[in-house]
Amino acid sequence: MLASILASGLAVGAVYALIGITYNTMFSTSRVMSFTAGQLGMLGGVLGSLFILRLGLPMPVGLLATLACCALLGVVTEVVAVRPVLKSLDQHLYVLSTLAVALLIQHATALEWSTEPQPFPRLAGIGTGVWDEKYWLPVVACAATILGLEYLYRYTLVGRAFVAIAEDNFAARALGLPERNLRMASYALAGAVGALAGFAGGQLLLAFFANGPLLNFYGFIPVALGGLGNNRGAVIGGLLLGLFQQAANFMVGGIFSSVAVFTLFIIVLLARPQGMFGAPAARRV
Amino acid sequence: MPITRRGLGLAAAATGLAMPAIAQNEPIKIGWLAAMTGPSSAPAIGFNRGVMYAAEAINAAGGVKGRKVEIITRDTQGDPTKAVNATQEMISQLRVHAIWGPTNSGESLAVTAIMARAKMPNIHPCVVDSLIDPAKYPNAFRIAPSNTQWDDAVRGYTLNIAKAKKVAVIGDTTGYGVTAANASAAAFQKDGAEVVTKANIDATQPDMTPDMLRARNAGAQAIVIWSVSTGMIARLLNTRAAMGWDVPFIGHPSLASGEIGTLIDKPANWEKVYAIGYKSCSYDASGKLPPRNEELMQRMQGKVNLHDTLLWWVACGIDAVELVAKAVEATGATANQSIIGHWNSLKQYPGYFGEYSFTAQDHNGYPVSDVVMSAASTGKNGTFALAPGYG
Numbered sequence: 001m002l003a004s005i006l007a008s009g010l011a012v013g014a015v016y017a018l019i020g021i022t023y024n025t026m027f028s029t030s031r032v033m034s035f036t037a038g039q040l041g042m043l044g045g046v047l048g049s050l051f052i053l054r055l056g057l058p059m060p061v062g063l064l065a066t067l068a069c070c071a072l073l074g075v076v077t078e079v080v081a082v083r084p085v086l087k088s089l090d091q092h093l094y095v096l097s098t099l100a101v102a103l104l105i106q107h108a109t110a111l112e113w114s115t116e117p118q119p120f121p122r123l124a125g126i127g128t129g130v131w132d133e134k135y136w137l138p139v140v141a142c143a144a145t146i147l148g149l150e151y152l153y154r155y156t157l158v159g160r161a162f163v164a165i166a167e168d169n170f171a172a173r174a175l176g177l178p179e180r181n182l183r184m185a186s187y188a189l190a191g192a193v194g195a196l197a198g199f200a201g202g203q204l205l206l207a208f209f210a211n212g213p214l215l216n217f218y219g220f221i222p223v224a225l226g227g228l229g230n231n232r233g234a235v236i237g238g239l240l241l242g243l244f245q246q247a248a249n250f251m252v253g254g255i256f257s258s259v260a261v262f263t264l265f266i267i268v269l270l271a272r273p274q275g276m277f278g279a280p281a282a283r284r285v
Numbered sequence: 286m287p288i289t290r291r292g293l294g295l296a297a298a299a300t301g302l303a304m305p306a307i308a309q310n311e312p313i314k315i316g317w318l319a320a321m322t323g324p325s326s327a328p329a330i331g332f333n334r335g336v337m338y339a340a341e342a343i344n345a346a347g348g349v350k351g352r353k354v355e356i357i358t359r360d361t362q363g364d365p366t367k368a369v370n371a372t373q374e375m376i377s378q379l380r381v382h383a384i385w386g387p388t389n390s391g392e393s394l395a396v397t398a399i400m401a402r403a404k405m406p407n408i409h410p411c412v413v414d415s416l417i418d419p420a421k422y423p424n425a426f427r428i429a430p431s432n433t434q435w436d437d438a439v440r441g442y443t444l445n446i447a448k449a450k451k452v453a454v455i456g457d458t459t460g461y462g463v464t465a466a467n468a469s470a471a472a473f474q475k476d477g478a479e480v481v482t483k484a485n486i487d488a489t490q491p492d493m494t495p496d497m498l499r500a501r502n503a504g505a506q507a508i509v510i511w512s513v514s515t516g517m518i519a520r521l522l523n524t525r526a527a528m529g530w531d532v533p534f535i536g537h538p539s540l541a542s543g544e545i546g547t548l549i550d551k552p553a554n555w556e557k558v559y560a561i562g563y564k565s566c567s568y569d570a571s572g573k574l575p576p577r578n579e580e581l582m583q584r585m586q587g588k589v590n591l592h593d594t595l596l597w598w599v600a601c602g603i604d605a606v607e608l609v610a611k612a613v614e615a616t617g618a619t620a621n622q623s624i625i626g627h628w629n630s631l632k633q634y635p636g637y638f639g640e641y642s643f644t645a646q647d648h649n650g651y652p653v654s655d656v657v658m659s660a661a662s663t664g665k666n667g668t669f670a671l672a673p674g675y676g
Contacts, residue, residue: 004528005495012492129527204492208489214489246492246495249490254458254485255485
């Protein structure tokens, strides 16, 4: 029984963590919390089902096609919803513009795909019970993503350029870094990470247009718990959230588990407003 | 020609004399509030096939005392606002003689009072109990079960046939899911059963393992489901199979939705699942429907597509049109009070969906004994096999 709850909690938590990383990746280069993150996760499931089940593509091709489509959508988001409002970040117009794009994605999916959940294929066909692939695939995807991002940010030129933009946008531009292109690249990367969340968790989430708001919501909590922009914090926050949520589902069930999750969330933020792994922002005076 | 008082009087008299003759030939206008498009369109599409079939059959046989039946459809798209507008149009401009629909409770809640003010004869199949109240809405009649009747049928099967005394009641987090689960749990407790868990689960919750573990640990002998979410139901069924648990699932008609078949990991996961169904549209061990509907199926063959809908929707649509036609035939009038008065006198009227009985005090016409449980995975041409345990 404990194993079942652990497997379920880690799997769901890994999906939330990946959505948290999606938020962070977009935030790092633009200082914008883009509310399209959950919809990218939803599309990961829907497009995966479309390419593999409906169009009959092999799994690796379906995965690549899904990641590519969502990366493209990430770029479109940057162009239509983020770039126009960057000059007035203090007015928080990005909340409206990214929410509008998120709604567009959701409604378009409902119209063109289905308003009912659709099946998602088994990918590797490995494992049963608590070792079923639907439980370990999201965890593996999450681990691969965090390792890949660590490698990117530490050992590649492009990754270091991302970090430079995230650290100090103006200084990075002054040094001649192509800020706009890097921002677009980070949105494409975020699109792929979001899609991977939905694809790896597709057997749990199914290909359902209404998954977007759920992922938006629960994907934001790891960001707040782990500290804005902190991917390692998001992973730990996401996994803890998943475990706590599934334990609460077992202990108190249904609606009350959501109450428990958000009560804990508020308590953590009251104790550490910058998140568990975030540092208070320093301001030069 | 100069207009004189005598001339006017003669003209008025002539018009007055002519009016009954016009009424005798005027078609019987039935307004049909149908959510033909939108997310809840599946039932209306099925009902519509029955409505059109019945109207064509009546008209082909010469109509009702020479009067044709005219169906005036308005697509409400499942939107209560559009349903209100269409109702106003039907009452004020189209001047229909009776209205069939709407076919979902949300719309019906919005239009019932409007129809009552206009004393418009109205038949609908919506389940919310408060939609039927002969004192407030003497014009409104229900020809399908109410929520309470569904609840009674599920509880009866669970306690008396499945012999489960400890139940887990699960609903989704919609308004319907919460109220239905609460009512169901309260009724089970009233009947002496033990509700070991009651939960409302978000339909998009990715994994149901903790909820099912909770129910099993509490000793549930049956899981009672009140949700229209096929995704949630399929996840629960897959989890049950993964746990190696054979507890029966009993409840809402959505348990038998074709969508479930596409979402479960393997067909066996859909066994021991019993959804609300109807005697008239359930086949027995030999694969036969009740004789009246077996004959209807023969007649509809090649004319009405039943592969992607449910027989009860089609049969109910036929009954609605025929109930209006029979009222006009019996009373010879299309006046509101004539139609309503006739319906109030019906006793075991033999419809295709059920035998309806109404009185001035009770407008829930569907007999609770006709609500049965179906084996959810046995769908065939819109009909289902009876769940095990029925004689």
